[in-house]
Amino acid sequence: MASQPKSPQSRYTADRLIPGAFEGETVTRRRFMTGTAHAAGAIAAASFVLPTLAFAIGPIFKETEHRWEVAGPQDLFNEYNYVPVDVTVTPGIGEIGRTTIYVRKHNDKIDTDKYDENTPYIAITSRCAHLGCSVRWVDAAKRFICPCHGGVYNLLGERVAGPPVRPLDRFFTRVNKEGLVEIGPRFSVNSELRRFSPRDPGEPIDGIGQYLYPSRPSVRI
Ligand code: FES
Structure with a gap:
């Protein structure tokens, strides 16, 4: 039986024949979890990098x-x-x-x-x-x-x-x-x-x- 043609233009994962896709889903779960992990990492890094930078650079801009x-x-x-x-x-x-x-x-x-x-x-x-x-x-x-x-x-x-x-x-x-x-x-x-x-x-x-x-x-x- 001939396989159904892939439709790369569709925004729905089901239309793109991605295994395990849900009806109406536009982002794969793998991509969603990867993006979430990156965002969490960026927030965690910013939480200690930004205060450190502010502490180091802040006095430069303090008006004398x-x-x-x-x-x-x-x-x-x-x-x-x-x-x-x-x-x-x-x-x-x-x-x-x-x-x-x-x-x-x-x-x-x-x-x-x-x-x-x-x-x-x-x-x-x-x-x-x-x-x-x-x-x-x-x-x-x-x-x-x-x-x-x-x-x-x-x-x-x-x-x-x-x-x-x-x-x-x-x-x-x-x-x-x-x-x-x-x-x-x-x-x-x-x-x-x-x-x-x-x-x-x-x-x-x-x-x-x-x-x-x-x-x-x-x-x-
Ligand atoms: S502090 Fe070193 S020569 Fe003055």
């Missing part, structure tokens, strides 16, 4: 609060030496969010770099660009010294020895209406002292480094 903080009167600072000043770098967490930075008056003879324009005072972080230890300004040597791994920076905060991958970060400065020096947001600099959005310690920004270690999009300089 920028504020200006008074460092002191202008005559507190001179052109040849740094004065340590305590400022808040992470608001809202009390004393833990405060750190020491080093401030001196802009010196036209020393600060000749074009990127120093409109910076009345030079404010340099005490956070080492290697792994973040606290550097100390040593006036006798005119150097910033990091005790952790021997990082050494010159008067401009440029690395002269040790493992740091870039110069010390800086802060914007201005003089307010009352004549007081104010410290603003932090920014990073490359070996030419060109400004970049703040980077973390250990992140070089010369050459390809600026692309390998991009800034957080929400951080403005």
Whole structure:
């Protein structure tokens, strides 16, 4: 007896002569179970992948609060030496969010770099660009010294020895209406002292480094 011709166009499994097909069925049970298993697997994977991604990436998009903080009167600072000043770098967490930075008056003879324009005072972080230890300004040597791994920076905060991958970060400065020096947001600099959005310690920004270690999009300089 000649077999009934197959009708591939039909959406019904019975019309396609699939063994065990029910009347009105459009999806085979095998395909239905496979799809169900895949969907369950995707949901299970998403339940731990999405929170992990959100935890890892979320801080990148967190808006950083920028504020200006008074460092002191202008005559507190001179052109040849740094004065340590305590400022808040992470608001809202009390004393833990405060750190020491080093401030001196802009010196036209020393600060000749074009990127120093409109910076009345030079404010340099005490956070080492290697792994973040606290550097100390040593006036006798005119150097910033990091005790952790021997990082050494010159008067401009440029690395002269040790493992740091870039110069010390800086802060914007201005003089307010009352004549007081104010410290603003932090920014990073490359070996030419060109400004970049703040980077973390250990992140070089010369050459390809600026692309390998991009800034957080929400951080403005
Ligand atoms: S943390 Fe400063 S040299 Fe390593």
